[in-house]
Amino acid sequence: xxxxxxxxxxxxxxxxxxxxxxxxxxxxxxxxxxxxxxxxxxxxxxxxxxxxxxxxxxxxxxxxxxxxxxxxxxxxxxxxxxxxxxxxxxxxxxxxxxxxxxxxxxxxxxxxxxxxxxxxxxxxxxxxxxxxxxxxxxxxxxxxxxxxxxxxxxxxxxxxxxxxxxxxxxxxxxxxxxxxxxxxxxxxxxxxxxxxxxxxxxxxxxxxxxxxxxxxxxxxxxxxxxxxxxxxxxxxxxxxxxxxxxxxxxxxxxxxxxxxxxxxxxxxxxxxxxxxxxxxxxxxxxxxxxxxxxxxxxxxxxxxxxxxxxxxxxxxxxxxxxxxxxxxxxxxxxxxxxxxxxxxxxxxxxxxxxxxxxxxxxxxxxxxxxxxxxxxxxxxxx
Amino acid sequence: xxxxxxxxxxxxxxxxxxxxxxxxxxxxxxxxxxxxxxxxxxxxxxxxxxxxxxxxxxxxxxxxxxxxxxxxxxxxxxxxxxxxxxxxxxxxxxxxxxxxxxxxxxxxxxxxxxxxxxxxxxxxxxxxxxxxxxxxxxxxxxxxxxxxxxxxxxxxxxxxxxxxxxxxxxxx
Numbered sequence: 001x002x003x004x005x006x007x008x009x010x011x012x013x014x015x016x017x018x019x020x021x022x023x024x025x026x027x028x029x030x031x032x033x034x035x036x037x038x039x040x041x042x043x044x045x046x047x048x049x050x051x052x053x054x055x056x057x058x059x060x061x062x063x064x065x066x067x068x069x070x071x072x073x074x075x076x077x078x079x080x081x082x083x084x085x086x087x088x089x090x091x092x093x094x095x096x097x098x099x100x101x102x103x104x105x106x107x108x109x110x111x112x113x114x115x116x117x118x119x120x121x122x123x124x125x126x127x128x129x130x131x132x133x134x135x136x137x138x139x140x141x142x143x144x145x146x147x148x149x150x151x152x153x154x155x156x157x158x159x160x161x162x163x164x165x166x167x168x169x170x171x172x173x174x175x176x177x178x179x180x181x182x183x184x185x186x187x188x189x190x191x192x193x194x195x196x197x198x199x200x201x202x203x204x205x206x207x208x209x210x211x212x213x214x215x216x217x218x219x220x221x222x223x224x225x226x227x228x229x230x231x232x233x234x235x236x237x238x239x240x241x242x243x244x245x246x247x248x249x250x251x252x253x254x255x256x257x258x259x260x261x262x263x264x265x266x267x268x269x270x271x272x273x274x275x276x277x278x279x280x281x282x283x284x285x286x287x288x289x290x291x292x293x294x295x296x297x298x299x300x301x302x303x304x305x306x307x308x309x310x311x312x313x314x315x316x317x318x319x320x321x322x323x324x325x326x327x328x329x330x331x332x333x334x335x336x337x338x339x340x341x342x343x344x345x346x347x348x349x350x351x352x353x354x355x356x357x358x359x360x361x362x363x364x365x366x367x368x369x370x371x372x373x374x375x376x377x378x379x380x381x382x
Numbered sequence: 383x384x385x386x387x388x389x390x391x392x393x394x395x396x397x398x399x400x401x402x403x404x405x406x407x408x409x410x411x412x413x414x415x416x417x418x419x420x421x422x423x424x425x426x427x428x429x430x431x432x433x434x435x436x437x438x439x440x441x442x443x444x445x446x447x448x449x450x451x452x453x454x455x456x457x458x459x460x461x462x463x464x465x466x467x468x469x470x471x472x473x474x475x476x477x478x479x480x481x482x483x484x485x486x487x488x489x490x491x492x493x494x495x496x497x498x499x500x501x502x503x504x505x506x507x508x509x510x511x512x513x514x515x516x517x518x519x520x521x522x523x524x525x526x527x528x529x530x531x532x533x534x535x536x537x538x539x540x541x542x543x544x545x546x547x548x549x550x551x552x553x554x
Contacts, residue, residue: 129445158449
């Protein structure tokens with residue numbers, strides 16, 4: 001019980017306490033860098049600005065001090081409920097994301113995931129589906145036409161991309177043979193021979209030994225490259241940040257579904273959006289980038305290599321620290337990629353968003369499933 | 383622990399269901415009550431160790447189907463006076479009474495029957511019960527025909543919807 005509480009506190013501290021404030025700073029600084037500006041550097045305490053790191057604190061103070069307005073004619077209870085509905089699913093997803101492997105200290109086994117459930121990835125999808133209600137309820141409860149249009153767009157966009165997101169990941173499930181996130185991450189703690197499939201053709205009896213060294217980490221991104229691109233696109237659309245921010249569309253819909261929100265309730269929508277960025281980073285890392293694994297250095301090899309010097313206990317502890325660091329380093333790299341995409345691409349028109357989903361991503365992901373199935377059967381056939 | 387969780391989920395499900403039926407003034411609030419019921423039912427499924435069904439309950443019903451309900455309700459923007467006047471009150475009351483009596487009878491039967499009357503009720507759960515592997519294997523072997531029939535049914539509904547939508551578009 002204590003261990004579960006500690007793991008929960010750790011992941012909440014890292015994501016809500018470190019990633020969440022940092023992400024607004026990263027957004028400002030990275031966009032400034034990309035647009036050749038200086039970026040946030042004005043908020044200061046006694047003249048000390050620390051590279052603009054005080055801006056997140058200034059944001060929160062400002063939002064908390066602002067008046068919280070519920071418009072006349074709005075459905076008051078639902079208006080107050082909506083920000084929570086969009087924030088809670090994103091936090092809940094953290095429970096099933098593994099930020100480390102399973103480590104054995106004598107009789108004590110430590111698995112670095114809060115809830116190791118059999119159907120972890122389905123839990124993630126279910127929570128993603130539920131987060132749609134935040135946007136829907138916000139737009140409807142505000143009793144404003146712009147808001148309602150925004151929430152219509154949000155709901156249709158999120159349902160459409162939820163379908164294709166699931167389909168884009170099916171190929172991955174077939175390769176890993178699991179829906180359990182820790183198992184999926186552990187599968188990637190390995191390498192595969194890039195040219196190993198040639199032996200299946202039977203043209204050559206066996207590859208020359210030196211080609212055995214041509215190996216890649218068994219990461220999802222190498223085993224399912226098409227699935228990776230499709231999944232990333234879909235999850236970007238679920239996040240509703242640019243280029244998929246048609247539900248907000250400030251040039252057409254003023255501010256979309258959260259137009260009638262002010263103060264910290266408005267802040268909560270932004271918190272949800274920003275929080276989803278590291279959560280997406282962690283999910284994509286777990287599914288496609290090897291999770292906690294270090295490329296070309298499996299857990300057994302690491303512990304086996306270090307144990308003669310430090311002893312098994314310390315070697316395991318060191319491995320744990322390196323794995324957790326690797327996981328969050330990969331997450332940070334994904335956050336960088338998501339930010340770069342957000343500041344590179346202009347907003348898609350709403351019909352383009354829908355066309356992309358149903359006419360491009362859906363057929364491609366179905367094709368990906370079929371091809372993956374055929375290849376897997378061919379490779380595993382006797 | 384799991385008994386108290388069951389009471390909590392059951393209470394949410396019942397309150398949500400009542401809220402859905404009684405909340406006639408506001409169709410969106412009514413649909414949101416249905417979401418609460420669906421999520422609570424997902425919790426009940428998990429308590430029964432039907433994990434996969436529980437996940438699908440939240441994913442499909444709460445996450446997709448009811449979102450579409452809400453979507454349609456918002457799109458039509460129904461008001462109280464938008465509905466046609468209620469007709470055939472006697473028929474509806476009779477139907478409600480029959481269904482209510484049948485439900486009461488079933489609940490009474492379930493409460494009075496001994497546990498042993500249900501086959502397999504006291505047997506231990508098989509390994510992997512309720513997991514996606516078990517459900518998938520059952521779905522694609524024992525129940526393959528039912529599965530394919532269901533997908534045909536859904537396909538025909540989809541084709542029908544497309545045909546209707548096309549016809550409407552042609553007239554305009």
